Amino acid sequence: MYDEKHLTVSLLSEPTKDMNLSSMTRFTVKSDHRMFNGIDHTLIIILVNICLIYYSEWIVVTDKVFFITFTTTWFFVFLRFLTSINTTIQESIVIMKNHGVQIERKSYVRTRRRFIDHNSIRAIVVNEGFYMGGYIYYMAIIVKNHNKMILPFEHLFPRLKPLLYIFRGTRSILYGESEPDAEDGIVKIVHQ
Amino acid sequence: MFRPSPTTPLSAIQTGISNFTFERKDNEQFNYTYQSASDQDADGPCPRLNICMVSDFFFPGVGGVESHIYSIAQCLIKKGHKVIVIANPTGTRNGVRYLTNGVKVYYIPVFTINTPSGRATLPFMFSLFPVLRNIFVRERIQIVHGHQCTSNMAMEALLHARTMGLKCCFTDHSLFGFGDTAGLHINKVCKYVLADVDHIICVSHTSRENLVMRAAVNPFFASVIPHAVDSGVFMPIPEQSMQLRRLREFLKNPANKKSDVELTIVTVTRLAYRKGADLLVAIIPRLCELFPKIKFVIGGDGPKKIDLEEMRERYRLEERVELLGSIPHSRVAEVIRRGQIFINTSLTEAFCIAILEASSCGLFVVSTRVGGVPEVLPDDMCLLSDPDPDSLVQKIIIAIEQRMGTWDPERSYQRIKSMYDWHHVATRTENVYRKVISNRHKTLFERFQILTTAGDFYGKFCCMMSTIDYFIYRFLEWSSPRDQIDDAIDLPGDAFHEEEELSTSKDKINKTQEVLDILDERKSSQEKE
Numbered sequence: 001m002y003d004e005k006h007l008t009v010s011l012l013s014e015p016t017k018d019m020n021l022s023s024m025t026r027f028t029v030k031s032d033h034r035m036f037n038g039i040d041h042t043l044i045i046i047l048v049n050i051c052l053i054y055y056s057e058w059i060v061v062t063d064k065v066f067f068i069t070f071t072t073t074w075f076f077v078f079l080r081f082l083t084s085i086n087t088t089i090q091e092s093i094v095i096m097k098n099h100g101v102q103i104e105r106k107s108y109v110r111t112r113r114r115f116i117d118h119n120s121i122r123a124i125v126v127n128e129g130f131y132m133g134g135y136i137y138y139m140a141i142i143v144k145n146h147n148k149m150i151l152p153f154e155h156l157f158p159r160l161k162p163l164l165y166i167f168r169g170t171r172s173i174l175y176g177e178s179e180p181d182a183e184d185g186i187v188k189i190v191h192q
Numbered sequence: 193m194f195r196p197s198p199t200t201p202l203s204a205i206q207t208g209i210s211n212f213t214f215e216r217k218d219n220e221q222f223n224y225t226y227q228s229a230s231d232q233d234a235d236g237p238c239p240r241l242n243i244c245m246v247s248d249f250f251f252p253g254v255g256g257v258e259s260h261i262y263s264i265a266q267c268l269i270k271k272g273h274k275v276i277v278i279a280n281p282t283g284t285r286n287g288v289r290y291l292t293n294g295v296k297v298y299y300i301p302v303f304t305i306n307t308p309s310g311r312a313t314l315p316f317m318f319s320l321f322p323v324l325r326n327i328f329v330r331e332r333i334q335i336v337h338g339h340q341c342t343s344n345m346a347m348e349a350l351l352h353a354r355t356m357g358l359k360c361c362f363t364d365h366s367l368f369g370f371g372d373t374a375g376l377h378i379n380k381v382c383k384y385v386l387a388d389v390d391h392i393i394c395v396s397h398t399s400r401e402n403l404v405m406r407a408a409v410n411p412f413f414a415s416v417i418p419h420a421v422d423s424g425v426f427m428p429i430p431e432q433s434m435q436l437r438r439l440r441e442f443l444k445n446p447a448n449k450k451s452d453v454e455l456t457i458v459t460v461t462r463l464a465y466r467k468g469a470d471l472l473v474a475i476i477p478r479l480c481e482l483f484p485k486i487k488f489v490i491g492g493d494g495p496k497k498i499d500l501e502e503m504r505e506r507y508r509l510e511e512r513v514e515l516l517g518s519i520p521h522s523r524v525a526e527v528i529r530r531g532q533i534f535i536n537t538s539l540t541e542a543f544c545i546a547i548l549e550a551s552s553c554g555l556f557v558v559s560t561r562v563g564g565v566p567e568v569l570p571d572d573m574c575l576l577s578d579p580d581p582d583s584l585v586q587k588i589i590i591a592i593e594q595r596m597g598t599w600d601p602e603r604s605y606q607r608i609k610s611m612y613d614w615h616h617v618a619t620r621t622e623n624v625y626r627k628v629i630s631n632r633h634k635t636l637f638e639r640f641q642i643l644t645t646a647g648d649f650y651g652k653f654c655c656m657m658s659t660i661d662y663f664i665y666r667f668l669e670w671s672s673p674r675d676q677i678d679d680a681i682d683l684p685g686d687a688f689h690e691e692e693e694l695s696t697s698k699d700k701i702n703k704t705q706e707v708l709d710i711l712d713e714r715k716s717s718q719e720k721e
Contacts, residue, residue: 008619128288128680130301134326135288162679 009169012094020179026093027166031156035084035108043077085109088155093166095173101141103152118174120144126167131157140168213406238626243335246350250279250297253310254521256545260419267297267618274682276331278324280304280313280345294683298327302345315344315381317657318367321352321664326672327717328356329681333626337361341378342369347385354388355661359628362386363393363417367542367563375406382407383646384654388639390628393417393621395543396564402542408646417620418567420612421548426525428554428601436532436599437567443597450593451535455483458531460524460546460556461538463494467558467575468537473499474581475537477507479588486512486592489528493518495717520595530552532599533591547574554601554607559590560584573604636662647687654700 140149170179336353338346357621394400534550557574
């Protein structure tokens with residue numbers, strides 16, 4: 001259901017004396033998605049083979065058959081291209097102490113950012129929910145005057161360990177709770 | 193048909209059912225024909241088990257099954273096990289919820305239909321396998337416990353748990369017929385699913401006989417663990433003793449006519465045919481005529497409520513018969529306590545919890561002798577009659593004239609409290625789990641051997657279904673691998689675990705000695721510093 005997601009923590013300002021995380025921290029989750037997968041490669045190979053077969057006249061193929069197979073294969077490749085340019089490749093959450101939280105979602109063609117004010121955050125929670133045949137843990141921000149919760153990582157669901165790291169990190173910066181331990185080893189801290 | 197296990201000698205299969213006696217001439221004989229797992233003594237503490245209860249019938253629905261599951265879950269958590277419940281959603285209640293003491297409830301997204309008694313699932317054989325497997329893997333479940341034959345989700349869960357190699361238990365709460373449509377279908381499904389179950393628990397001896405015969409299971413794998421009642425909720429109030437004292441004085445006085453006695457008769461039941469609403473309609477006018485001052489309080493709703501209202505109007509009993517409609521579960525005790533006698537007129541009952549609750553509240557019980565009702569209360573706490581109006585009226589007359597003179601509600605409560613306790617039920621269930629958890633894992637071939645005895649054609653059909661189930665399981669293992677499923681976070685075990693109550697004084701002395709030793713040590717270490 002998920003691929004291995006990479007988690008980076010980038011510190012956007014100097015960490016203070018007592019904390020390991022700075023007062024402006026960004027947690028990023030990147031996906032392994034690539035533009036052209038194995039299926040696309042196979043389809044392109046099929047296309048090339050069809051062309052070769054036709055032009056070498058090894059098998060006598062009627063124009064109609066050739067035309068249909070050629071166009072349908074290109075159609076599939078094009079459809080796959082269209083759906084894949086809008087898949088999310090990176091989601092991140094930027095936490096600014098005393099100011100709020102910004103959620104960013106990047107795909108190949110667009111990035112969408114949303115800022116949530118500190119005062120309108122009711123709570124930040126980790127909850128279990130049903131998604132695609134099973135139950136997963138997700139992080140949610142409960143906002144005042146909103147019916148629905150806002151999920152920072154809505155498309156690239158990180159596993160429980162990195163999610164708890166992000167969760168505890170967020171709460172430690174915003175509410176001064178205890179910092180997360182760096183026991184996972186999958187977290188990369190980058191100072192920008 | 194006696195279903196042979198792989199280790200049964202051939203001679204037993206040939207003689208068939210004649211080896212097992214189902215006639216209950218006296219209780220002694222019955223106790224020696226089988227040794228139920230639940231009655232064996234426990235040796236040592238049970239290892240912490242992850243138990244999953246599955247049933248269509250759970251909170252927010254109210255009923256016997258629901259309260260049974262909830263109470264057992266609470267008691268097992270106090271013993272230190274982990275209990276989760278899988279139920280079907282109602283309205284906006286879906287997802288993962290938590291109940292008191294950390295009972296985790298999964299309201300899984302399943303297609304349900306509306307029935308008069310709540311939402312019910314349909315028997316789509318394999319549709320729930322992915323979800324159930326996900327839950328079993330993430331919570332690291334070891335035992336799956338299904339409740340109630342009519343719950344399709346429970347039967348399916350047992351089937352899938354078997355395929356996955358988990359241990360299964362099943363509890364049955366009702367009696368079913370053999371010839372009617374509902375019975376036919378349910379028995380067929382039972383024959384399939386219960387063949388593979390490790391252990392079956394029934395709520396009364398009658399229910400056990402019924403289940404063993406209709407589902408053709410090995411009676412050695414069926415135990416009887418009756419329901420219990422929450423004595424903290426269903427207790428009498430001092431007013432009741434005063435009322436009964438007045439009643440006693442009235443009855444003792446020879447100048448008073450016995451037919452002028454003033455008391456209230458209560459019944460709280462679903463007003464349906466099965467629960468004997470027609471009998472109620474027949475006996476109330478006669479009793480009101482015989483005893484001009486008695487009152488009736490009837491709680492509960494159902495299709496036969498109209499008949500009762502008609503009867504009220506016809507005999508002009510509006511002031512004497514009170515119809516309360518459906519009562520929320522939290523107020524049932526208060527309604528029951530309004531009366532001095534409780535009537536149960538059901539036509540079929542595996543184990544009647546209503547009379548148990550009434551007895552615990554200090555009421556005298558008059559009931560029909562059906563199903564498992566005779567096993568619930570001792571003979572001096574209830575009167576049993578045949579399920580027809582004349583006999584019922586006669587018994588109620590005896591109850592009013594003879595039994596109420598010597599009835600003590602407090603004593604009734606104390607006796608019920610000592611006989612029925614949810615902690616005992618949980619201990620016995622825990623013994624069943626202990627036995628089940630050490631069972632050898634059955635291979636697919638052994639399962640087939642048992643399933644083919646379900647019937648000439650049906651047996652092979654069942655084998656085919658099990659094979660398809662197994663293939664689906666292997667497919668799921670590939671498509672959603674176990675290492676991709678996060679383990680669910682458990683609530684800390686010690687938070688809700690209560691230590692066993694020290695029952696004997698010797699234990700208490702030892703415990704206090706330990707505490708004194710610790711205090712001495714601390715004192716000496718402090719002095720050293």
